Amino acid sequence: MTNKDKTLAAWGGQAPDWVLALAQAADQGMSRRQLADMIGYSPAAISQTMSGKYRGSLDKLAASVRAGLMSDAVQCPVLGEISGERCLAEQRRPLAATSGMRVRLWRACRNCPHNIGKEG
DSSP states (O other), rough: OOOHHHHHHHHTTTTOHHHHEEEEHTTTTTHHHHHHHTTTSHHHHHHHHHHOOSSSSSHHHHHHHHIIISSSOOETTTTTTEHHHHHHHHSSSSTTTOOOHHHHHHHHHHHHHTTOOOOO
């Protein structure tokens, strides 16, 4: 039985597209650790999501999966076209006042429509 089959069964036959994207990536050989690193969650969160037992914010997790796994490219107001994975990585980086580029990115990320946390 594939990860996709197990996920569909756990979700009663109707898993959201982003959950199926996790299962399909696992079927294509990505480990839970690789998926977790890509979207900024733990391997346990990946397994719990695929099994329909994740208790955290599904909205935030869905946004992370869409940005980190399902999005080929996004338009960054500072860097131009970048991968969804890089976008997530830039969002997670702290303000570094010693770098003008980091300051511009930090400011832009706070109000960017691609920001999954909308912090600030």
